[in-house]
Amino acid sequence: MKLDIVIVYVPRYIHGHATQFVPPVTGIHLAALTPPDIEVRVVHQQLDPVMGGQEIIETDADVVALSFFSGFATEAYRLADALRARGKTVIAGGPHATFWPDEALQHCDSVVIGEAESVWVEVLRDAEHASLHPVYRGTALPLSGLPRPRYDLLPDQFVVRRVVQATRGCPFSCSFCTVPGLQPGFRTRPIDEVLRDVAHEEPDWTWWQRRVAWFWDDNLLVNRRWSRDLLTGMAGMKRWWLTQASIDITRDPALLDLLEKSGCIGIFLGIESLQSSSLAEAGKRQNRVTEYRDAIAALHDRGICVMAGFIAGFDHDDRDSVVAMADQLLDLGVDVPFLSVLTPFRGTPLWDRLLAEDRLLLDRGWGHSNGYNVAFRPTRMSPQALLDAHRALWQRAFSPAHTARRIARARRLHPGAAMMSTVMNGFYGKKALTGNLPTTAQDSAQDSAQDSAQQTRTCTATALAIAS
Numbered sequence: 001m002k003l004d005i006v007i008v009y010v011p012r013y014i015h016g017h018a019t020q021f022v023p024p025v026t027g028i029h030l031a032a033l034t035p036p037d038i039e040v041r042v043v044h045q046q047l048d049p050v051m052g053g054q055e056i057i058e059t060d061a062d063v064v065a066l067s068f069f070s071g072f073a074t075e076a077y078r079l080a081d082a083l084r085a086r087g088k089t090v091i092a093g094g095p096h097a098t099f100w101p102d103e104a105l106q107h108c109d110s111v112v113i114g115e116a117e118s119v120w121v122e123v124l125r126d127a128e129h130a131s132l133h134p135v136y137r138g139t140a141l142p143l144s145g146l147p148r149p150r151y152d153l154l155p156d157q158f159v160v161r162r163v164v165q166a167t168r169g170c171p172f173s174c175s176f177c178t179v180p181g182l183q184p185g186f187r188t189r190p191i192d193e194v195l196r197d198v199a200h201e202e203p204d205w206t207w208w209q210r211r212v213a214w215f216w217d218d219n220l221l222v223n224r225r226w227s228r229d230l231l232t233g234m235a236g237m238k239r240w241w242l243t244q245a246s247i248d249i250t251r252d253p254a255l256l257d258l259l260e261k262s263g264c265i266g267i268f269l270g271i272e273s274l275q276s277s278s279l280a281e282a283g284k285r286q287n288r289v290t291e292y293r294d295a296i297a298a299l300h301d302r303g304i305c306v307m308a309g310f311i312a313g314f315d316h317d318d319r320d321s322v323v324a325m326a327d328q329l330l331d332l333g334v335d336v337p338f339l340s341v342l343t344p345f346r347g348t349p350l351w352d353r354l355l356a357e358d359r360l361l362l363d364r365g366w367g368h369s370n371g372y373n374v375a376f377r378p379t380r381m382s383p384q385a386l387l388d389a390h391r392a393l394w395q396r397a398f399s400p401a402h403t404a405r406r407i408a409r410a411r412r413l414h415p416g417a418a419m420m421s422t423v424m425n426g427f428y429g430k431k432a433l434t435g436n437l438p439t440t441a442q443d444s445a446q447d448s449a450q451d452s453a454q455q456t457r458t459c460t461a462t463a464l465a466i467a468s
């Protein structure tokens with residue numbers, strides 16, 4: 001049997017990305033879980049803009065597995081419909097399909113809810129014998145014995161190749177985040193297995209690709225004892241590595257010292273907002289606005305580049321507070337900002353609250369849930385005003401003056417961190433300079449496509465609202 005695993009993607013910028021930095025680990029992990037007698041290929045749609053347009057993937061596979069986020073669901077269904085029309089068996093999985101299995105089943109032969117490990121081989125064997133069930137429910141198993149991701153299947157275009165996942169879940173419960181619902185609890189992999197993946201090198205990797213490891217974890221350093229053991233193991237490996245962590249790690253100087261020793265060059269912090277009222281609304285209890293400056297400085301003191309996520313659209317936000325974040329995050333010392341629009345996903349407290357308050361814009365297609373568009377009614381401005389405020393924030397944060405200041409400041413960091421900050425700021429700064437701005441959903445191919453998903457979603461959500 002031949003299997004294609006497709007990581008669905010729709011460009012979120014008018015002219016897409018000139019460079020693809022870090023691949024998802026999802027596809028190469030699923031490929032590693034696939035029995036060796038099945039011929040497997042991993043397709044990253046983000047590398048091939050043709051597929052996001054009129055065409056479908058060129059494939060001789062018997063089975064196509066689609067993994068997608070909510071923002072890309074319409075494109076996933078377009079692909080699924082076209083592939084099934086050509087006789088392919090289509091299986092859906094991932095965060096969107098997990099929370100919208102009925103919708104996904106209108107376009108796919110089978111849906112895997114939750115994590116794949118416990119059911120993937122069964123699903124593939126059933127597909128082989130033409131006896132697929134419509135729904136498989138994955139259970140969350142302990143994370144020991146996971147295979148090394150199939151790095152050999154990654155295409156050349158990605159700048160970083162060694163992507164690793166070492167933990168699953170997060171003990172916090174931010175209102176907009178699906179992680180607590182998707183992967184409840186917090187699980188760690190055995191450290192020797194993580195280090196095995198971090199040690200791995202493919203023969204064709206460049207110096208940079210051998211050096212860098214990118215942890216695609218939600219909150220890597222939650223378990224301090226496990227973290228200390230991991231970092232101690234990493235310290236001898238001469239790697240430069242990056243991850244996502246919650247800001248409370250900066251209250252632990254010994255851990256920060258170990259981060260430096262282990263070769264950490266970048267930490268992504270979910271700062272989200274500079275207003276305490278918004279943090280309270282988000283249930284972001286680990287963040288304290290008054291500590292941001294010291295927290296960032298503590299990481300800088302260890303040479304670490306601070307990447308940080310910010311969200312526009314909380315109930316206390318207005319246009320001015322959103323746009324003001326551009327100057328505030330610069331002043332705080334953030335090296336690389338990631339600027340999103342608040343997005344309600346099913347499976348989160350935010351979704352439940354906005355549904356109850358009748359504030360979800362359910363007639364909007366899934367493209368509005370890609371993190372750069374508006375899928376709900378804010379309190380202090382119209383949806384359009386929030387979109388405009390986000391674009392103004394984005395353009396000011398990546399203006400030549402702001403970008404140049406962040407690049408100049410990064411010289412004080414570890415050379416790998418300085419390089420990372422320069423490359424990422426250059427990447428986004430160039431986009432701002434050349435007008436390669438975030439796309440507005442109704443302009444994108446995925447939303448102009450016939451959106452039956454939208455209809456289903458409206459009906460299902462209405463039914464749910466009535467039922468509750």
Ligand code: B12
Nearest residue numbers: 024026065067069070092093094112115116178216340371
């Ligand atoms: C790494 C990551 C990223 C990375 C890489 C993106 C990528 N394409 O993988 C970056 C930082 C770029 C990113 C960006 C965004 N992300 Co993100 N990201 C994650 C994160 C933290 C881990 C995903 C991961 O790699 N896990 C490790 C791999 C091995 O497992 P997995 O992907 O979870 O897959 C398992 C199961 O889901 C399942 N599975 C998955 N696909 C399939 C397919 C089939 C066929 C089967 C059978 C099973 C299956 O089996 C796998 C093994 O158990 C998750 C949180 C999470 N815990 O899932 C959020 C998450 C997926 N991201 C999310 C969001 C919203 C975004 C953004 C839109 C945020 C924004 N505001 O801009 C952007 C989208 C940009 C983009 N280009 O895609 C949401 C998605 C919610 C939703 N309903 O769509 C999540 C769940 C976090 C959250 N906030 O709730 N993200």
Ligand code: SF4
Nearest residue numbers: 170172173174177218
């Ligand atoms: S800390 Fe991050 S991963 Fe954890 S619940 Fe909050 S947003 Fe999600």
